[in-house]
Amino acid sequence: MAFQINTVKYSGKINVTPVGAQKINLGGQTAFPFYDFEGTFPNKPKLAIQIWDMDPGEGFSVPLAKAFEGVLGDPGAWAKKAVEYGADIVCLTLKSSDPNDQNTGAAEAIAATQKVLDAVDVPVIVFGVDNKDKDVETLSAVCEKFAGKNLIVGPVTDKNYKQIGAQALAYGHAVIARSPIDVNLAKQLNILLMDLGTKPENILIDPNTGGLGYGMEYCYSVMERLQAAALLQADDKLQQPIINMLGEEIWKTKEANQPTAAVPTLGDQTCRGVLMEVTEAVSLMAAGTSLLVLSHPASLKLVREYIDLWTDGGPVKDDGLPEVPITPIN
Amino acid sequence: MALTGIQIFKLLPGTNCKKCGSPTCLAFAMNLASGKAELDACSDVSPESREKLSAASAPPIRPVVVGYGDTAVKVGGETVQYRHEKTFFNPTGIAALIEDSRDDADIAATVKRFQKYQYLRVGLNLRPELVVVKGGPRLAAAAKAVVDNSDLSVILYSEDIAALKAAAEALAGKNPLIGPATAANYKDVAAVAVAAKVPVWLKAKDMDEVAVLTKGLNEAGVKDLVVDTGARTPKKAFEDSVAMRRAALVGQNRDYGYGTIAFPAEITKNLAMQVAVAANLIAKYAGIVVLSDFDGAVVFPLLLQRLNIFTDPQRPMTQTEGIYPINEPNDSSPVLVTTNFSLTYFIVSGEVEASRVPCWLLIKDSEGLSVLTAWAAGKFSGDDVGQFVLKRSGIVDKIKHKSVIIPGYAAAISGDMEEELPGWKVAIGPREAAHLTKFLKEFTVS
Ligand code: SF4
Numbered sequence: 001m002a003f004q005i006n007t008v009k010y011s012g013k014i015n016v017t018p019v020g021a022q023k024i025n026l027g028g029q030t031a032f033p034f035y036d037f038e039g040t041f042p043n044k045p046k047l048a049i050q051i052w053d054m055d056p057g058e059g060f061s062v063p064l065a066k067a068f069e070g071v072l073g074d075p076g077a078w079a080k081k082a083v084e085y086g087a088d089i090v091c092l093t094l095k096s097s098d099p100n101d102q103n104t105g106a107a108e109a110i111a112a113t114q115k116v117l118d119a120v121d122v123p124v125i126v127f128g129v130d131n132k133d134k135d136v137e138t139l140s141a142v143c144e145k146f147a148g149k150n151l152i153v154g155p156v157t158d159k160n161y162k163q164i165g166a167q168a169l170a171y172g173h174a175v176i177a178r179s180p181i182d183v184n185l186a187k188q189l190n191i192l193l194m195d196l197g198t199k200p201e202n203i204l205i206d207p208n209t210g211g212l213g214y215g216m217e218y219c220y221s222v223m224e225r226l227q228a229a230a231l232l233q234a235d236d237k238l239q240q241p242i243i244n245m246l247g248e249e250i251w252k253t254k255e256a257n258q259p260t261a262a263v264p265t266l267g268d269q270t271c272r273g274v275l276m277e278v279t280e281a282v283s284l285m286a287a288g289t290s291l292l293v294l295s296h297p298a299s300l301k302l303v304r305e306y307i308d309l310w311t312d313g314g315p316v317k318d319d320g321l322p323e324v325p326i327t328p329i330n
Numbered sequence: 331m332a333l334t335g336i337q338i339f340k341l342l343p344g345t346n347c348k349k350c351g352s353p354t355c356l357a358f359a360m361n362l363a364s365g366k367a368e369l370d371a372c373s374d375v376s377p378e379s380r381e382k383l384s385a386a387s388a389p390p391i392r393p394v395v396v397g398y399g400d401t402a403v404k405v406g407g408e409t410v411q412y413r414h415e416k417t418f419f420n421p422t423g424i425a426a427l428i429e430d431s432r433d434d435a436d437i438a439a440t441v442k443r444f445q446k447y448q449y450l451r452v453g454l455n456l457r458p459e460l461v462v463v464k465g466g467p468r469l470a471a472a473a474k475a476v477v478d479n480s481d482l483s484v485i486l487y488s489e490d491i492a493a494l495k496a497a498a499e500a501l502a503g504k505n506p507l508i509g510p511a512t513a514a515n516y517k518d519v520a521a522v523a524v525a526a527k528v529p530v531w532l533k534a535k536d537m538d539e540v541a542v543l544t545k546g547l548n549e550a551g552v553k554d555l556v557v558d559t560g561a562r563t564p565k566k567a568f569e570d571s572v573a574m575r576r577a578a579l580v581g582q583n584r585d586y587g588y589g590t591i592a593f594p595a596e597i598t599k600n601l602a603m604q605v606a607v608a609a610n611l612i613a614k615y616a617g618i619v620v621l622s623d624f625d626g627a628v629v630f631p632l633l634l635q636r637l638n639i640f641t642d643p644q645r646p647m648t649q650t651e652g653i654y655p656i657n658e659p660n661d662s663s664p665v666l667v668t669t670n671f672s673l674t675y676f677i678v679s680g681e682v683e684a685s686r687v688p689c690w691l692l693i694k695d696s697e698g699l700s701v702l703t704a705w706a707a708g709k710f711s712g713d714d715v716g717q718f719v720l721k722r723s724g725i726v727d728k729i730k731h732k733s734v735i736i737p738g739y740a741a742a743i744s745g746d747m748e749e750e751l752p753g754w755k756v757a758i759g760p761r762e763a764a765h766l767t768k769f770l771k772e773f774t775v776s
């Protein structure tokens with residue numbers, strides 16, 4: 001008898017979640033990630049690129065500064081560049097609002113969002129700085145100002161879901177519900193949001209992504225458990241698509257920022273950072289993500305190519321892929 | 331199938347002689363069933379019973395050791411599909427392929443370069459372990475060049491049986507994995523493996539043929555096997571990898587109860603894409619992944635991923651207690667103290683390093699808990715941390731000031747600490763490591 005894979009029966013599915021005015025669908029899968037021998041996957045994972053509302057200045061990773069040379073400090077131009085590089089979605093982060101940085105407020109957040117919306121025709125995430133009060137200030141204002149524009153706003157936590165959640169609900173935006181790497185807390189926050197009136201398909205789960213080598217495994221296993229709860233137990237409080245903010249985690253690590261000459265055993269700096277980003281992206285896709293927020297355009301290209309190979313099958317077309325130079329050691 | 335305690339008990343001598351260390355045969359049987367005892371402890375079991383018991387207690391995926399010394403890799407031996415169910419035990423071996431058509435000097439230089447891809451982290455040495463030597467007539471010489479110039483372990487890859495035999499002999503004592511055993515040659519490969527006492531990798535053309543070959547090789551006397559399902563596209567390699575794990579654990583099918591080897595190097599020529607394929611297969615069950623070459627930019631991300639995926643989810647990783655100098659501190663540099671949760675250490679040391687401010691970082695044993703949990707659990711209390719700074723750490727011999735920075739989340743311990751540290755200033759640092767740079771730049775020791 002011919003070999004047959006042992007299959008699993010699922011009772012639940014991940015919600016189809018249309019985001020942005022363009023209604024780009026996330027989620028909808030009925031089986032564990034990429035197990036298309038036992039389920040359907042109507043929507044491939046989508047790829048966003050993260051941009052800043054200000055010039056990141058000196059501390060910014062050199063490879064990222066190079067990839068976005070000339071547009072840093074102009075969120076509209078930066079967003080446009082991200083879309084040219086192939087981003088499905090743009091993630092505007094309100095870095096300047098950080099009380100430890102420039103501590104800008106609602107007016108600046110609105111201005112930056114306006115620039116991005118004027119520049120691109122893809123769904124837009126407006127992301128705060130994970131400071132409960134500051135995010136209420138900026139995101140509430142953004143929600144109101146851009147009523148009906150179908151933004152995705154976050155992070156919404158158990159500390160500020162009432163304010164931001166209510167504003168998003170009132171003005172027709174989706175929310176990113178962030179909980180600290182824990183299945184029960186993720187569920188609790190979803191319940192709180194739904195009690196507020198938020199529709200299940202207007203919530204994305206952010207499990208709080210750890211960087212590769214810096215705690216990715218916690219997030220990885222929480223995601224696998226979220227998928228099990230959603231698909232095997234059909235827990236409708238956990239059937240939201242998952243978003244991972246991973247690019248930022250990669251590029252803030254020490255290793256991604258060491259120049260090639262300083263550590264030749266770690267290889268070319270740009271390739272190293274990009275392949276760290278790709279490695280984590282593939283891992284998180286294997287754990288069930290629906291939306292990856294990346295930083296470097298080369299990572300996006302490779303991850304996109306890999307998603308197609310992983311979903312559609314067939315051989316790898318080698319042409320046009322970035323080459324890895326072998327860095328000589330001594 | 332696993333046997334119950336009672337089923338095992340029926341196969342034991344029943345004399346209650348206590349030689350096994352258990353008070354009765356029944357107690358011993360219960361311990362065997364729950365994995366707390368080894369069958370060998372009872373010397374009186376009959377040979378027939380022994381056979382039945384060891385067949386029943388054999389692991390669902392046979393563990394096979396490949397290679398020797400520090401670079402030996404264990405393939406197989408896994409018991410779950412998801413790491414949170416228990417843990418993944420045997421980290422995927424990472425290999426690069428070298429053709430024997432390259433001359434010995436070139437091979438020597440290449441493996442010397444490979445040897446340098448080693449990174450110390452959480453007290454572990456992360457490194458790729460393996461080289462696949464592929465070819466024919468020069469196989470033995472090329473394999474020799476690998477082991478003479480590095481401590482990397484070797485996988486032999488040739489369909490030339492005489493070459494495989496010569497190379498296996500040349501690597502006596504180095505336990506190479508040899509292959510590929512195929513439908514056409516498996517008996518010959520088995521004969522070489524039996525003579526050299528080495529494990530075999532087989533290459534099937536599909537999942538059906540995997541069972542044919544594992545059965546055939548077992549009959550030919552080779553039990554230590556590693557399986558290449560023959561898949562050469564990313565999608566198929568992923569699917570086969572999942573199918574193998576499911577067949578062994580869910581289907582309890584012994585014909586598929588082996589670890590696997592996958593060849594990103596033969597799936598694409600592009601090294602960056604090989605990393606994506608390898609990352610997918612490290613997360614999803616491969617025993618060994620073979621790349622076409624190594625570079626730091628290629629192996630480092632995969633080593634980090636492997637570390638993460640194969641970390642025991644039940645046990646927090648810890649950093650050794652002690653003093654960590656960062657950015658070449660001197661006797662007037664600031665001193666920071668935090669817990670020994672490895673993630674805490676990594677993030678804090680990374681931020682301090684990025685700040686370029688010379689500092690002494692003290693890591694205090696807090697049983698692997700993060701700052702907030704350690705403080706809440708009383709593993710990072712004021713008198714304890716104070717004692718550690720003053721006496722156990724030895725930092726007082728390295729500095730001429732009397733100030734120490736504690737994490738913002740442990741602000742509550744500063745009073746107790748000051749009592750333990752008369753004349754010291756205990757400064758409260760930021761809650762989040764991301765704010766350390768700003769804090770350190772504005773901080774002055776007193
Ligand atoms: S050594 Fe064997 S026979 Fe003796 S008590 Fe233990 S199990 Fe029973």
